Amino acid sequence: MLGEFDLIARYFAPLAASAPGAFGLSNDAAVLDPAPGYSVVVTTDAMVAGVHFLPDDPANLVARKLLRVNLSDLAAMGARARAYVLDLALPPNLDEAWVAAFVDGLRADQDEFGITLLGGDTVKTPGALTLALTAFGEVPTGTALTRTGARAGDDIYVSGSIGDGALGLKALRGEIVGLTETARAALADRYHLPRPRLALGQALAARGLATAALDISDGLVADLGHVATGSGLAAEVEAQAVPLSTAARAALTADPGLREVVLGGGDDYELLFAAPPDTVAAIAALAEDVALPLTRIGAMAAGTGVRVLDEAGAPIPLAKAGWSHF
Amino acid sequence: MLGEFDLIARYFAPLAASAPGAFGLSNDAAVLDPAPGYSVVVTTDAMVAGVHFLPDDPANLVARKLLRVNLSDLAAMGARARAYVLDLALPPNLDEAWVAAFVDGLRADQDEFGITLLGGDTVKTPGALTLALTAFGEVPTGTALTRTGARAGDDIYVSGSIGDGALGLKALRGEIVGLTETARAALADRYHLPRPRLALGQALAARGLATAALDISDGLVADLGHVATGSGLAAEVEAQAVPLSTAARAALTADPGLREVVLGGGDDYELLFAAPPDTVAAIAALAEDVALPLTRIGAMAAGTGVRVLDEAGAPIPLAKAGWSHF
Numbered sequence: 001m002l003g004e005f006d007l008i009a010r011y012f013a014p015l016a017a018s019a020p021g022a023f024g025l026s027n028d029a030a031v032l033d034p035a036p037g038y039s040v041v042v043t044t045d046a047m048v049a050g051v052h053f054l055p056d057d058p059a060n061l062v063a064r065k066l067l068r069v070n071l072s073d074l075a076a077m078g079a080r081a082r083a084y085v086l087d088l089a090l091p092p093n094l095d096e097a098w099v100a101a102f103v104d105g106l107r108a109d110q111d112e113f114g115i116t117l118l119g120g121d122t123v124k125t126p127g128a129l130t131l132a133l134t135a136f137g138e139v140p141t142g143t144a145l146t147r148t149g150a151r152a153g154d155d156i157y158v159s160g161s162i163g164d165g166a167l168g169l170k171a172l173r174g175e176i177v178g179l180t181e182t183a184r185a186a187l188a189d190r191y192h193l194p195r196p197r198l199a200l201g202q203a204l205a206a207r208g209l210a211t212a213a214l215d216i217s218d219g220l221v222a223d224l225g226h227v228a229t230g231s232g233l234a235a236e237v238e239a240q241a242v243p244l245s246t247a248a249r250a251a252l253t254a255d256p257g258l259r260e261v262v263l264g265g266g267d268d269y270e271l272l273f274a275a276p277p278d279t280v281a282a283i284a285a286l287a288e289d290v291a292l293p294l295t296r297i298g299a300m301a302a303g304t305g306v307r308v309l310d311e312a313g314a315p316i317p318l319a320k321a322g323w324s325h326f
Numbered sequence: 327m328l329g330e331f332d333l334i335a336r337y338f339a340p341l342a343a344s345a346p347g348a349f350g351l352s353n354d355a356a357v358l359d360p361a362p363g364y365s366v367v368v369t370t371d372a373m374v375a376g377v378h379f380l381p382d383d384p385a386n387l388v389a390r391k392l393l394r395v396n397l398s399d400l401a402a403m404g405a406r407a408r409a410y411v412l413d414l415a416l417p418p419n420l421d422e423a424w425v426a427a428f429v430d431g432l433r434a435d436q437d438e439f440g441i442t443l444l445g446g447d448t449v450k451t452p453g454a455l456t457l458a459l460t461a462f463g464e465v466p467t468g469t470a471l472t473r474t475g476a477r478a479g480d481d482i483y484v485s486g487s488i489g490d491g492a493l494g495l496k497a498l499r500g501e502i503v504g505l506t507e508t509a510r511a512a513l514a515d516r517y518h519l520p521r522p523r524l525a526l527g528q529a530l531a532a533r534g535l536a537t538a539a540l541d542i543s544d545g546l547v548a549d550l551g552h553v554a555t556g557s558g559l560a561a562e563v564e565a566q567a568v569p570l571s572t573a574a575r576a577a578l579t580a581d582p583g584l585r586e587v588v589l590g591g592g593d594d595y596e597l598l599f600a601a602p603p604d605t606v607a608a609i610a611a612l613a614e615d616v617a618l619p620l621t622r623i624g625a626m627a628a629g630t631g632v633r634v635l636d637e638a639g640a641p642i643p644l645a646k647a648g649w650s651h652f
Contacts, residue, residue, distance in 0.1 A: 127453015
């Protein structure tokens with residue numbers, strides 16, 4: 001493996017070449033100027049080999065997932081993405097090809113999301129490969145979405161489809177039988193490659209439609225619980241309203257017990273938001289504008305806790321409310 | 327050990343209580359507003375148990391060193407410190423008492439430097455305890471110090487004293503014989519607890535005195551090499567001019583071979599800067615104002631490379647130019 005300075009020069013400095021504030025990664029720190037009238041938005045997530053990704057996951061997908069779970073947090077705040085810094089703790093058996101593929105993944109997503117590397121630190125570790133990424137976005141000052149503003153009677157919406165990521169992990173582990181190869185690949189892709197809903201988050205913030213928002217990473221029920229707790233309310237979800245992809249629908253047909261994975265599994269990286277009932281038409285227009293399904297799955301109500309109701313209106317007991325990252 | 331949400335609620339949320347943009351650590355991301363006319367400055371450093379700190383180092387000192395090595399980078403840019411985010415990968419054998427002591431260290435330095443926690447991520451690892459911290463400062467837009475602006479003929483200055491940190495590590499390992507307990511404790515303290523020179527960096531930027539600056543973390547010679555390379559120049563240092571603490575002087579008296587540790591050992595976290603010769607009086611006034619010795623140790627010159635000269639003006643051969651963190 002190359003030394004620290006050679007790794008930076010060969011692999012990481014090119015990722016920072018277009019950002020003047022990165023100083024070619026040759027400075028002590030970087031400079032970031034938010035646009036006039038904007039606030040900086042900051043989020044960080046760490047991933048450890050064997051805990052957050054499979055040891056033989058392709059390095060370029062590991063890089064893109066690490067970046068995208070952070071971008072998803074920026075999306076949940078209504079921010080546009082700007083830049084990131086990266087900490088890598090590399091074990092001795094990691095080879096340069098891994099780093100090259102990891103950097104290829106970063107490059108692909110830098111191009112897709114219009115962001116740049118600003119800085120980082122590369123260290124060695126006797127233990128597991130460990131990655132930490134801190135992402136920066138910007139939002140018009142005072143418009144950042146939070147989890148705490150939902151009101152009783154607000155509708156609850158989710159973007160896209162729910163459960164694909166968690167089902168994808170199970171599919172990769174061979175724990176779902178009877179899936180077509182097409183469905184398996186579609187779910188695995190959603191597990192490996194979250195779609196941060198940046199355009200949606202920015203539009204929600206700009207149009208003032210959402211009273212609360214977050215991205216679904218811990219699981220639909222657990223994350224809705226965060227909105228409910230943060231807003232001092234209860235939330236009620238109609239299970240049959242939760243939007244499913246074609247692949248997820250196929251998996252649930254094969255094994256109806258997987259519904260719990262959909263509701264509680266996490267790794268969705270869709271946005272969940274609350275909006276007043278009189279915004280129905282505006283939400284429909286927004287869905288058109290961002291070319292993304294926005295589905296009403298329930299409503300906020302006075303009280304506490306999250307209830308999920310089946311087709312008959314009876315509460316569904318959930319053994320596992322969500323996934324703790326620790 | 328507590329779960330992720332309990333760790334956050336009990337230990338980390340109180341560290342973020344005074345920052346409205348941290349949303350009590352209950353949001354997807356944080357909001358950071360630089361003061362009007364200021365740019366955000368960002369730096370990140372990672373530390374791994376057994377690599378960057380001794381496994382039995384007190385947790386509160388580990389926390390403060392992690393924070394301070396980052397603040398030292400902010401100081402090198404002329405920034406004032408504002409906030410930080412933290413990624414922790416905790417092994418299963420770590421107990422809650424370690425986290426409590428770690429948080430005590432963060433609290434102490436938050437109070438000392440007037441900064442707050444903005445966010446973070448806590449994950450589990452099967453490997454070594456791994457810490458990554460990203461620190462945020464702010465600097466008047468356009469005044470950030472860099473490594474690249476030195477000119478031939480500029481004087482080279484360092485703050486404080488050089489070599490204490492590297493000698494402290496050797497002393498802790500029992501590799502320096504004949505030290506008094508007072509000297510050993512003084513050096514160990516400098517190894518454990520860097521003094522980020524924030525007031526000095528801000529004053530250098532505000533007064534426009536430095537043509538280049540950085541903090542000495544890799545070692546005096548290696549870091550001066552970064553300024554020389556970045557500025558397209560050579561640098562010449564008079565070894566006897568390098569300022570030593572009383573404890574370091576005692577160590578070198580006992581073992582003159584330790585001079586190489588002073589010049590190349592790293593972990594100084596003093597600022598090195600270049601300044602035109604006509605600023606001598608202004609630098610002297612600055613040293614008074616920030617109550618910190620600022621010592622001229624040499625000068626920049628046309629050419630390349632770093633030369634260290636002994637009392638007779640002969641070049642000192644240096645086996646080890648600096649410490650790579652990787």
